[in-house]
Amino acid sequence: MFKSPQLMAADAQLRLARQIASRRLADADPPAYLPQMRFVALFPDSLPRLVAQGVLQPKLASVFAGYPVQVPPLRHRKQAILRWANKILGQESSSRNRLCKGFTPEAEQAMRQHDWHGNISEIRQRVVRALDNRPGGEWLTPLDLQLFLGDQAPADTVALPLRQEFGAMDASHSPSAWEELELALAELVHLILRQGPVLPLGTWLADEVILAARGRYPEAPGRVAAFLQTSRRNINRWMPRVEQRGPLRSGCGLWLQVARLVDDWVRALGLAGPSPLEQAEALLLLQLEAQQSLATVALRAELLGVSKPTYLKKARQLPQAAAVNAVEK
Numbered sequence: 145m146f147k148s149p150q151l152m153a154a155d156a157q158l159r160l161a162r163q164i165a166s167r168r169l170a171d172a173d174p175p176a177y178l179p180q181m182r183f184v185a186l187f188p189d190s191l192p193r194l195v196a197q198g199v200l201q202p203k204l205a206s207v208f209a210g211y212p213v214q215v216p217p218l219r220h221r222k223q224a225i226l227r228w229a230n231k232i233l234g235q236e237s238s239s240r241n242r243l244c245k246g247f248t249p250e251a252e253q254a255m256r257q258h259d260w261h262g263n264i265s266e267i268r269q270r271v272v273r274a275l276d277n278r279p280g281g282e283w284l285t286p287l288d289l290q291l292f293l294g295d296q297a298p299a300d301t302v303a304l305p306l307r308q309e310f311g312a313m314d315a316s317h318s319p320s321a322w323e324e325l326e327l328a329l330a331e332l333v334h335l336i337l338r339q340g341p342v343l344p345l346g347t348w349l350a351d352e353v354i355l356a357a358r359g360r361y362p363e364a365p366g367r368v369a370a371f372l373q374t375s376r377r378n379i380n381r382w383m384p385r386v387e388q389r390g391p392l393r394s395g396c397g398l399w400l401q402v403a404r405l406v407d408d409w410v411r412a413l414g415l416a417g418p419s420p421l422e423q424a425e426a427l428l429l430l431q432l433e434a435q436q437s438l439a440t441v442a443l444r445a446e447l448l449g450v451s452k453p454t455y456l457k458k459a460r461q462l463p464q465a466a467a468v469n470a471v472e473k
């Protein structure tokens with residue numbers, strides 16, 4: 145991964161572009177080839193704008209233009225706050241050699257509602273301050289983080305889908321993790337049905353949900369099982385194949401955005417309602433049925449990861465499942 149390669153000198157950018165494009169190391173004698181891996185770069189703006197500004201060489205922009213993923217600033221992605229907060233908490237707890245159980249549900253709610261004008265730096269500052277002032281082995285509360293909800297009204301998440309479909313949306317609306325995931329899955333399903341390749345979307349989606357749940361509750365397998373509404377035995381039985389499929393998922397550029405959004409959604413999800421595994425499967429099924437004119441039942445069943453009879457049964461149950469999920473989001 146290359147972070148802000150536009151900051152490199154122009155000749156260094158061109159040299160890097162040649163190596164990535166040719167898959168050969170520069171000035172190597174005898175010639176040496178780069179390993180079979182994907183190269184990712186993080187840029188602060190779109191590639192065309194950086195090229196127009198003269199800070200990014202067009203040849204380097206071209207080698208990183210294959211699978212662009214637009215990521216808004218953190219303050220516009222409140223669903224990613226919990227992911228960063230848990231990551232920072234783990235880092236700071238480890239550096240201080242202190243045990244912390246995590247954030248209380250009230251703290252998670254407060255973090256989702258906070259504006260975070262200071263972005264990741266503010267998250268780290270609040271977590272560090274909370275750890276320094278809280279006894280080890282405790283849960284961090286809104287008071288520890290100095291986040292106070294006051295008279296803020298709860299988010300109107302129930303009416304949101306209705307307003308989206310039938311009414312004008314406030315220009316300041318920031319899409320939820322669920323809405324972003326729904327859009328990303330719809331686009332991916334459409335792409336696959338139009339031109340391939342056929343990917344095991346249902347299986348991969350379940351894999352990402354399980355991994356995100358484990359990331360939400362590290363070192364707490366019982367809470368992971370309770371959150372997924374299954375048994376610890378099932379999770380232990382699933383994990384070898386989940387990990388075995390890891391290289392295929394991470395090596396698929398089309399899947400990376402969906403994987404990130406699943407992680408954001410799971411970390412921000414409440415504890416009530418259907419199993420996250422069921423919700424994710426219903427969302428994928430909804431996209432497959434919405435575009436059923438593009439594919440046979442056999443192909444849709446293959447994408448979902450079930451047999452044709454099972455697919456048809458799930459499709460018949462879809463209206464009821466979708467209604468439940470609409471309320472839960």
